[in-house]
Amino acid sequence: MSSDQVTVAEEEYLQALFWLQEAQLPMTAANVARAMQLSPPTVSEMIGRLEGDGYISRAADKTLDFTAEGREHAEAIVRRHRLIERFLTDVLGIPWDEVHEEAERLEHAMSPVLEERMMAAIGDAKTCPHGHPIVLEERERGSLLADCEIGASVKILRFENEAEELLHYLRKIGLEPGLDGTVESSNEHEVVVASADGKHSISRSVAETVSVRADPAPPPRAALPEQLELSSDRYGR
Known part of the structure:
Protein backbone atom coordinates (compact mmCIF):
# COMPACT_ATOMS: atom_id res chain seq x y z
CA MET A 1 0.00 0.00 0.00
CA SER A 2 1.41 3.42 -0.92
CA SER A 3 1.80 6.23 1.58
CA ASP A 4 -1.17 8.21 0.28
CA GLN A 5 -3.48 5.24 0.91
CA VAL A 6 -2.93 4.97 4.65
CA THR A 7 -6.30 5.34 6.34
CA VAL A 8 -7.00 7.61 9.30
CA ALA A 9 -7.70 4.55 11.45
CA GLU A 10 -4.37 3.00 10.48
CA GLU A 11 -2.56 6.23 11.32
CA GLU A 12 -4.17 6.26 14.77
CA TYR A 13 -2.92 2.74 15.47
CA LEU A 14 0.56 3.47 14.11
CA GLN A 15 0.69 6.50 16.39
CA ALA A 16 -0.30 4.41 19.42
CA LEU A 17 2.30 1.78 18.57
CA PHE A 18 4.99 4.44 18.22
CA TRP A 19 4.06 5.87 21.61
CA GLN A 37 -9.33 2.15 25.28
CA LEU A 38 -10.69 -0.23 22.67
CA SER A 39 -11.85 -3.83 22.88
CA PRO A 40 -9.32 -6.61 22.17
CA PRO A 41 -11.30 -7.95 19.16
CA THR A 42 -11.38 -4.48 17.57
CA VAL A 43 -7.65 -4.05 18.07
CA SER A 44 -6.88 -7.56 16.84
CA GLU A 45 -8.72 -6.87 13.59
CA MET A 46 -6.78 -3.66 12.93
CA ILE A 47 -3.45 -5.24 13.87
CA GLY A 48 -4.15 -7.88 11.25
CA ARG A 49 -4.86 -5.17 8.69
CA LEU A 50 -1.65 -3.29 9.53
CA GLU A 51 0.31 -6.51 9.18
CA GLY A 52 -1.36 -7.32 5.88
CA ASP A 53 -0.64 -3.84 4.54
CA GLY A 54 3.04 -4.20 5.39
CA TYR A 55 3.29 -1.66 8.22
CA ILE A 56 4.06 -4.00 11.11
CA SER A 57 5.37 -7.51 11.69
CA ARG A 58 4.32 -9.94 14.40
CA ALA A 59 6.73 -12.26 16.22
CA ALA A 60 5.95 -15.74 17.52
CA ASP A 61 5.47 -14.33 21.04
CA LYS A 62 2.86 -11.89 19.61
CA THR A 63 5.01 -8.79 20.10
CA LEU A 64 4.82 -6.29 17.27
CA ASP A 65 7.41 -4.25 15.41
CA PHE A 66 7.39 -1.68 12.64
CA THR A 67 8.49 -2.40 9.13
CA ALA A 68 10.59 0.38 7.57
CA GLU A 69 7.50 1.76 5.83
CA GLY A 70 5.41 1.50 8.98
CA ARG A 71 7.99 3.37 11.04
CA GLU A 72 8.17 6.13 8.43
CA HIS A 73 4.39 6.62 8.57
CA ALA A 74 4.32 6.44 12.38
CA GLU A 75 7.08 9.03 12.80
CA ALA A 76 5.39 11.37 10.33
CA ILE A 77 2.01 11.32 12.09
CA VAL A 78 3.59 11.71 15.55
CA ARG A 79 5.72 14.63 14.36
CA ARG A 80 2.69 16.36 12.84
CA HIS A 81 0.65 15.81 16.00
CA ARG A 82 3.26 17.38 18.26
CA LEU A 83 3.88 20.24 15.86
CA ILE A 84 0.17 21.06 15.74
CA GLU A 85 -0.07 21.00 19.53
CA ARG A 86 2.81 23.46 19.83
CA PHE A 87 1.33 25.71 17.12
CA LEU A 88 -2.09 25.74 18.78
CA THR A 89 -0.54 26.63 22.14
CA ASP A 90 2.14 29.14 21.14
CA VAL A 91 0.57 30.82 18.12
CA LEU A 92 -3.17 30.55 18.74
CA GLY A 93 -3.00 30.76 22.54
CA ILE A 94 -5.02 27.63 23.31
CA PRO A 95 -4.26 26.22 26.80
CA TRP A 96 -1.87 23.26 26.67
CA ASP A 97 -4.33 20.90 28.32
CA GLU A 98 -6.87 21.47 25.52
CA VAL A 99 -4.80 20.86 22.39
CA HIS A 100 -4.29 17.08 22.32
CA GLU A 101 -7.70 16.12 21.00
CA GLU A 102 -7.72 19.04 18.56
CA ALA A 103 -4.37 17.90 17.16
CA GLU A 104 -5.82 14.39 16.77
CA ARG A 105 -8.46 15.84 14.45
CA LEU A 106 -6.08 18.01 12.42
CA GLU A 107 -3.04 15.77 12.00
CA HIS A 108 -4.51 13.56 9.27
CA ALA A 109 -5.20 16.36 6.79
CA MET A 110 -1.97 18.33 7.05
CA SER A 111 -0.11 19.14 3.83
CA PRO A 112 3.70 19.38 3.63
CA VAL A 113 3.37 23.11 2.89
CA LEU A 114 1.31 23.71 6.04
CA GLU A 115 3.71 21.60 8.09
CA GLU A 116 6.64 23.70 6.87
CA ARG A 117 4.86 26.96 7.72
CA MET A 118 3.89 25.73 11.16
CA MET A 119 7.50 24.78 11.84
CA ALA A 120 8.54 28.32 10.93
CA ALA A 121 5.80 29.79 13.13
CA ILE A 122 6.84 27.94 16.31
CA GLY A 123 10.42 29.21 16.08
CA ASP A 124 12.92 27.43 18.33
CA ALA A 125 10.41 25.22 20.15
CA LYS A 126 11.75 21.66 20.38
CA THR A 127 8.87 19.85 22.06
CA CYS A 128 5.11 19.70 22.12
CA PRO A 129 3.59 21.54 25.12
CA HIS A 130 3.50 18.24 27.02
CA GLY A 131 7.27 17.81 26.67
CA HIS A 132 7.58 15.28 23.84
CA PRO A 133 10.21 16.05 21.17
CA ILE A 134 9.04 17.21 17.76
CA VAL A 135 12.35 16.01 16.32
CA LEU A 136 11.89 12.45 17.49
CA GLU A 137 15.51 11.42 18.04
CA GLU A 138 16.05 14.20 20.60
CA ARG A 139 14.13 12.55 23.47
CA GLU A 140 15.77 12.64 26.91
CA ARG A 141 15.04 9.42 28.82
CA GLY A 142 14.65 10.86 32.31
CA SER A 143 13.19 9.12 35.37
CA LEU A 144 9.66 8.70 36.67
CA LEU A 145 8.59 11.17 39.34
CA ALA A 146 7.14 8.30 41.39
CA ASP A 147 10.65 6.83 41.79
CA CYS A 148 12.40 10.00 43.00
CA GLU A 149 13.56 10.15 46.60
CA ILE A 150 12.51 12.81 49.08
CA GLY A 151 14.79 15.84 48.71
CA GLU A 164 -6.94 15.10 27.89
CA GLU A 165 -8.71 14.39 31.18
CA LEU A 166 -5.33 13.70 32.76
CA LEU A 167 -3.82 16.86 31.24
CA HIS A 168 -6.64 18.91 32.80
CA TYR A 169 -5.74 17.39 36.18
CA LEU A 170 -2.03 18.18 35.78
CA ARG A 171 -2.67 21.77 34.75
CA LYS A 172 -5.08 22.25 37.65
CA ILE A 173 -2.41 21.26 40.19
CA GLY A 174 0.15 23.53 38.48
CA LEU A 175 2.45 20.86 37.06
CA GLU A 176 3.88 21.48 33.58
CA PRO A 177 7.00 20.66 31.56
CA GLY A 178 9.95 22.85 32.49
CA LEU A 179 8.88 23.28 36.12
CA ASP A 180 11.78 23.05 38.59
CA GLY A 181 11.15 21.79 42.10
CA THR A 182 12.08 19.51 44.97
CA VAL A 183 10.35 16.33 46.08
CA GLU A 184 9.04 17.34 49.48
CA SER A 185 7.26 14.11 50.36
CA SER A 186 6.43 10.77 48.79
CA ASN A 187 4.24 7.94 50.03
CA GLU A 188 2.00 5.22 48.66
CA HIS A 189 -0.78 7.71 47.92
CA GLU A 190 0.86 10.89 46.62
CA VAL A 191 4.02 12.75 45.73
CA VAL A 192 4.41 16.41 46.71
CA VAL A 193 6.70 18.67 44.69
CA ALA A 194 7.61 22.11 46.06
CA SER A 195 8.44 24.80 43.49
CA ALA A 196 8.64 28.58 43.32
CA ASP A 197 4.93 28.51 42.46
CA GLY A 198 3.96 26.57 45.59
CA LYS A 199 3.32 22.94 46.43
CA HIS A 200 1.99 20.46 43.89
CA SER A 201 0.34 17.33 45.28
CA ILE A 202 0.09 14.62 42.65
CA SER A 203 -1.46 11.18 43.08
CA ARG A 204 1.10 8.40 42.95
CA SER A 205 -0.53 6.74 39.95
CA VAL A 206 -0.17 9.97 37.97
CA ALA A 207 3.42 10.40 39.20
CA GLU A 208 4.04 7.07 37.44
CA THR A 209 3.36 8.88 34.14
CA VAL A 210 5.47 12.02 34.70
CA SER A 211 9.08 11.93 33.45
CA VAL A 212 11.62 14.19 35.15
CA ARG A 213 15.32 15.01 35.20
CA PRO A 225 1.52 -0.72 31.28
CA GLU A 226 -1.58 -0.33 33.45
CA GLN A 227 -0.86 3.40 33.68
CA LEU A 228 -2.02 3.59 30.07
CA GLU A 229 -5.55 3.17 31.36
CA LEU A 230 -7.43 6.34 32.22
CA SER A 231 -10.32 6.49 34.66
CA SER A 232 -11.53 8.87 37.32
CA ASP A 233 -11.26 6.10 39.91
CA ARG A 234 -7.65 5.33 39.06
CA TYR A 235 -6.47 8.95 39.17
CA GLY A 236 -8.62 10.06 42.07
CA ARG A 237 -10.46 12.91 40.38
Missing part, protein backbone atom coordinates in the same frame (compact mmCIF):
# COMPACT_ATOMS: atom_id res chain seq x y z
CA LEU A 20 4.44 2.43 23.19
CA GLN A 21 7.85 1.94 21.62
CA GLU A 22 9.04 5.43 22.53
CA ALA A 23 7.94 4.91 26.14
CA GLN A 24 9.77 1.55 26.10
CA LEU A 25 6.60 -0.39 26.74
CA PRO A 26 5.94 -3.74 25.03
CA MET A 27 4.39 -3.34 21.60
CA THR A 28 1.51 -5.78 22.01
CA ALA A 29 -2.13 -5.79 20.99
CA ALA A 30 -3.09 -5.82 24.68
CA ASN A 31 -1.17 -2.60 25.35
CA VAL A 32 -2.62 -0.98 22.24
CA ALA A 33 -6.10 -1.84 23.53
CA ARG A 34 -5.25 -0.23 26.89
CA ALA A 35 -3.75 2.87 25.30
CA MET A 36 -6.63 3.42 22.89
CA ALA A 152 15.61 15.18 45.06
CA SER A 153 15.76 18.17 42.73
CA VAL A 154 13.54 17.61 39.70
CA LYS A 155 12.69 19.28 36.40
CA ILE A 156 9.50 18.13 34.71
CA LEU A 157 10.39 16.77 31.26
CA ARG A 158 7.09 15.46 29.91
CA PHE A 159 3.78 13.75 30.56
CA GLU A 160 3.84 10.19 29.20
CA ASN A 161 0.04 9.83 29.24
CA GLU A 162 -1.55 12.62 27.19
CA ALA A 163 -5.19 11.75 27.73
CA ALA A 214 16.27 14.25 38.79
CA ASP A 215 19.28 14.73 41.06
CA PRO A 216 19.93 12.24 42.49
CA ALA A 217 18.41 10.20 39.68
CA PRO A 218 16.74 6.85 40.34
CA PRO A 219 17.33 4.03 37.85
CA PRO A 220 15.32 4.68 34.67
CA ARG A 221 12.40 2.42 33.87
CA ALA A 222 9.32 2.43 31.69
CA ALA A 223 5.92 3.48 32.97
CA LEU A 224 3.77 0.57 34.09
Whole structure:
Protein backbone atom coordinates (compact mmCIF):
# COMPACT_ATOMS: atom_id res chain seq x y z
CA MET A 1 0.00 0.00 0.00
CA SER A 2 1.41 3.42 -0.92
CA SER A 3 1.80 6.23 1.58
CA ASP A 4 -1.17 8.21 0.28
CA GLN A 5 -3.48 5.24 0.91
CA VAL A 6 -2.93 4.97 4.65
CA THR A 7 -6.30 5.34 6.34
CA VAL A 8 -7.00 7.61 9.30
CA ALA A 9 -7.70 4.55 11.45
CA GLU A 10 -4.37 3.00 10.48
CA GLU A 11 -2.56 6.23 11.32
CA GLU A 12 -4.17 6.26 14.77
CA TYR A 13 -2.92 2.74 15.47
CA LEU A 14 0.56 3.47 14.11
CA GLN A 15 0.69 6.50 16.39
CA ALA A 16 -0.30 4.41 19.42
CA LEU A 17 2.30 1.78 18.57
CA PHE A 18 4.99 4.44 18.22
CA TRP A 19 4.06 5.87 21.61
CA LEU A 20 4.44 2.43 23.19
CA GLN A 21 7.85 1.94 21.62
CA GLU A 22 9.04 5.43 22.53
CA ALA A 23 7.94 4.91 26.14
CA GLN A 24 9.77 1.55 26.10
CA LEU A 25 6.60 -0.39 26.74
CA PRO A 26 5.94 -3.74 25.03
CA MET A 27 4.39 -3.34 21.60
CA THR A 28 1.51 -5.78 22.01
CA ALA A 29 -2.13 -5.79 20.99
CA ALA A 30 -3.09 -5.82 24.68
CA ASN A 31 -1.17 -2.60 25.35
CA VAL A 32 -2.62 -0.98 22.24
CA ALA A 33 -6.10 -1.84 23.53
CA ARG A 34 -5.25 -0.23 26.89
CA ALA A 35 -3.75 2.87 25.30
CA MET A 36 -6.63 3.42 22.89
CA GLN A 37 -9.33 2.15 25.28
CA LEU A 38 -10.69 -0.23 22.67
CA SER A 39 -11.85 -3.83 22.88
CA PRO A 40 -9.32 -6.61 22.17
CA PRO A 41 -11.30 -7.95 19.16
CA THR A 42 -11.38 -4.48 17.57
CA VAL A 43 -7.65 -4.05 18.07
CA SER A 44 -6.88 -7.56 16.84
CA GLU A 45 -8.72 -6.87 13.59
CA MET A 46 -6.78 -3.66 12.93
CA ILE A 47 -3.45 -5.24 13.87
CA GLY A 48 -4.15 -7.88 11.25
CA ARG A 49 -4.86 -5.17 8.69
CA LEU A 50 -1.65 -3.29 9.53
CA GLU A 51 0.31 -6.51 9.18
CA GLY A 52 -1.36 -7.32 5.88
CA ASP A 53 -0.64 -3.84 4.54
CA GLY A 54 3.04 -4.20 5.39
CA TYR A 55 3.29 -1.66 8.22
CA ILE A 56 4.06 -4.00 11.11
CA SER A 57 5.37 -7.51 11.69
CA ARG A 58 4.32 -9.94 14.40
CA ALA A 59 6.73 -12.26 16.22
CA ALA A 60 5.95 -15.74 17.52
CA ASP A 61 5.47 -14.33 21.04
CA LYS A 62 2.86 -11.89 19.61
CA THR A 63 5.01 -8.79 20.10
CA LEU A 64 4.82 -6.29 17.27
CA ASP A 65 7.41 -4.25 15.41
CA PHE A 66 7.39 -1.68 12.64
CA THR A 67 8.49 -2.40 9.13
CA ALA A 68 10.59 0.38 7.57
CA GLU A 69 7.50 1.76 5.83
CA GLY A 70 5.41 1.50 8.98
CA ARG A 71 7.99 3.37 11.04
CA GLU A 72 8.17 6.13 8.43
CA HIS A 73 4.39 6.62 8.57
CA ALA A 74 4.32 6.44 12.38
CA GLU A 75 7.08 9.03 12.80
CA ALA A 76 5.39 11.37 10.33
CA ILE A 77 2.01 11.32 12.09
CA VAL A 78 3.59 11.71 15.55
CA ARG A 79 5.72 14.63 14.36
CA ARG A 80 2.69 16.36 12.84
CA HIS A 81 0.65 15.81 16.00
CA ARG A 82 3.26 17.38 18.26
CA LEU A 83 3.88 20.24 15.86
CA ILE A 84 0.17 21.06 15.74
CA GLU A 85 -0.07 21.00 19.53
CA ARG A 86 2.81 23.46 19.83
CA PHE A 87 1.33 25.71 17.12
CA LEU A 88 -2.09 25.74 18.78
CA THR A 89 -0.54 26.63 22.14
CA ASP A 90 2.14 29.14 21.14
CA VAL A 91 0.57 30.82 18.12
CA LEU A 92 -3.17 30.55 18.74
CA GLY A 93 -3.00 30.76 22.54
CA ILE A 94 -5.02 27.63 23.31
CA PRO A 95 -4.26 26.22 26.80
CA TRP A 96 -1.87 23.26 26.67
CA ASP A 97 -4.33 20.90 28.32
CA GLU A 98 -6.87 21.47 25.52
CA VAL A 99 -4.80 20.86 22.39
CA HIS A 100 -4.29 17.08 22.32
CA GLU A 101 -7.70 16.12 21.00
CA GLU A 102 -7.72 19.04 18.56
CA ALA A 103 -4.37 17.90 17.16
CA GLU A 104 -5.82 14.39 16.77
CA ARG A 105 -8.46 15.84 14.45
CA LEU A 106 -6.08 18.01 12.42
CA GLU A 107 -3.04 15.77 12.00
CA HIS A 108 -4.51 13.56 9.27
CA ALA A 109 -5.20 16.36 6.79
CA MET A 110 -1.97 18.33 7.05
CA SER A 111 -0.11 19.14 3.83
CA PRO A 112 3.70 19.38 3.63
CA VAL A 113 3.37 23.11 2.89
CA LEU A 114 1.31 23.71 6.04
CA GLU A 115 3.71 21.60 8.09
CA GLU A 116 6.64 23.70 6.87
CA ARG A 117 4.86 26.96 7.72
CA MET A 118 3.89 25.73 11.16
CA MET A 119 7.50 24.78 11.84
CA ALA A 120 8.54 28.32 10.93
CA ALA A 121 5.80 29.79 13.13
CA ILE A 122 6.84 27.94 16.31
CA GLY A 123 10.42 29.21 16.08
CA ASP A 124 12.92 27.43 18.33
CA ALA A 125 10.41 25.22 20.15
CA LYS A 126 11.75 21.66 20.38
CA THR A 127 8.87 19.85 22.06
CA CYS A 128 5.11 19.70 22.12
CA PRO A 129 3.59 21.54 25.12
CA HIS A 130 3.50 18.24 27.02
CA GLY A 131 7.27 17.81 26.67
CA HIS A 132 7.58 15.28 23.84
CA PRO A 133 10.21 16.05 21.17
CA ILE A 134 9.04 17.21 17.76
CA VAL A 135 12.35 16.01 16.32
CA LEU A 136 11.89 12.45 17.49
CA GLU A 137 15.51 11.42 18.04
CA GLU A 138 16.05 14.20 20.60
CA ARG A 139 14.13 12.55 23.47
CA GLU A 140 15.77 12.64 26.91
CA ARG A 141 15.04 9.42 28.82
CA GLY A 142 14.65 10.86 32.31
CA SER A 143 13.19 9.12 35.37
CA LEU A 144 9.66 8.70 36.67
CA LEU A 145 8.59 11.17 39.34
CA ALA A 146 7.14 8.30 41.39
CA ASP A 147 10.65 6.83 41.79
CA CYS A 148 12.40 10.00 43.00
CA GLU A 149 13.56 10.15 46.60
CA ILE A 150 12.51 12.81 49.08
CA GLY A 151 14.79 15.84 48.71
CA ALA A 152 15.61 15.18 45.06
CA SER A 153 15.76 18.17 42.73
CA VAL A 154 13.54 17.61 39.70
CA LYS A 155 12.69 19.28 36.40
CA ILE A 156 9.50 18.13 34.71
CA LEU A 157 10.39 16.77 31.26
CA ARG A 158 7.09 15.46 29.91
CA PHE A 159 3.78 13.75 30.56
CA GLU A 160 3.84 10.19 29.20
CA ASN A 161 0.04 9.83 29.24
CA GLU A 162 -1.55 12.62 27.19
CA ALA A 163 -5.19 11.75 27.73
CA GLU A 164 -6.94 15.10 27.89
CA GLU A 165 -8.71 14.39 31.18
CA LEU A 166 -5.33 13.70 32.76
CA LEU A 167 -3.82 16.86 31.24
CA HIS A 168 -6.64 18.91 32.80
CA TYR A 169 -5.74 17.39 36.18
CA LEU A 170 -2.03 18.18 35.78
CA ARG A 171 -2.67 21.77 34.75
CA LYS A 172 -5.08 22.25 37.65
CA ILE A 173 -2.41 21.26 40.19
CA GLY A 174 0.15 23.53 38.48
CA LEU A 175 2.45 20.86 37.06
CA GLU A 176 3.88 21.48 33.58
CA PRO A 177 7.00 20.66 31.56
CA GLY A 178 9.95 22.85 32.49
CA LEU A 179 8.88 23.28 36.12
CA ASP A 180 11.78 23.05 38.59
CA GLY A 181 11.15 21.79 42.10
CA THR A 182 12.08 19.51 44.97
CA VAL A 183 10.35 16.33 46.08
CA GLU A 184 9.04 17.34 49.48
CA SER A 185 7.26 14.11 50.36
CA SER A 186 6.43 10.77 48.79
CA ASN A 187 4.24 7.94 50.03
CA GLU A 188 2.00 5.22 48.66
CA HIS A 189 -0.78 7.71 47.92
CA GLU A 190 0.86 10.89 46.62
CA VAL A 191 4.02 12.75 45.73
CA VAL A 192 4.41 16.41 46.71
CA VAL A 193 6.70 18.67 44.69
CA ALA A 194 7.61 22.11 46.06
CA SER A 195 8.44 24.80 43.49
CA ALA A 196 8.64 28.58 43.32
CA ASP A 197 4.93 28.51 42.46
CA GLY A 198 3.96 26.57 45.59
CA LYS A 199 3.32 22.94 46.43
CA HIS A 200 1.99 20.46 43.89
CA SER A 201 0.34 17.33 45.28
CA ILE A 202 0.09 14.62 42.65
CA SER A 203 -1.46 11.18 43.08
CA ARG A 204 1.10 8.40 42.95
CA SER A 205 -0.53 6.74 39.95
CA VAL A 206 -0.17 9.97 37.97
CA ALA A 207 3.42 10.40 39.20
CA GLU A 208 4.04 7.07 37.44
CA THR A 209 3.36 8.88 34.14
CA VAL A 210 5.47 12.02 34.70
CA SER A 211 9.08 11.93 33.45
CA VAL A 212 11.62 14.19 35.15
CA ARG A 213 15.32 15.01 35.20
CA ALA A 214 16.27 14.25 38.79
CA ASP A 215 19.28 14.73 41.06
CA PRO A 216 19.93 12.24 42.49
CA ALA A 217 18.41 10.20 39.68
CA PRO A 218 16.74 6.85 40.34
CA PRO A 219 17.33 4.03 37.85
CA PRO A 220 15.32 4.68 34.67
CA ARG A 221 12.40 2.42 33.87
CA ALA A 222 9.32 2.43 31.69
CA ALA A 223 5.92 3.48 32.97
CA LEU A 224 3.77 0.57 34.09
CA PRO A 225 1.52 -0.72 31.28
CA GLU A 226 -1.58 -0.33 33.45
CA GLN A 227 -0.86 3.40 33.68
CA LEU A 228 -2.02 3.59 30.07
CA GLU A 229 -5.55 3.17 31.36
CA LEU A 230 -7.43 6.34 32.22
CA SER A 231 -10.32 6.49 34.66
CA SER A 232 -11.53 8.87 37.32
CA ASP A 233 -11.26 6.10 39.91
CA ARG A 234 -7.65 5.33 39.06
CA TYR A 235 -6.47 8.95 39.17
CA GLY A 236 -8.62 10.06 42.07
CA ARG A 237 -10.46 12.91 40.38
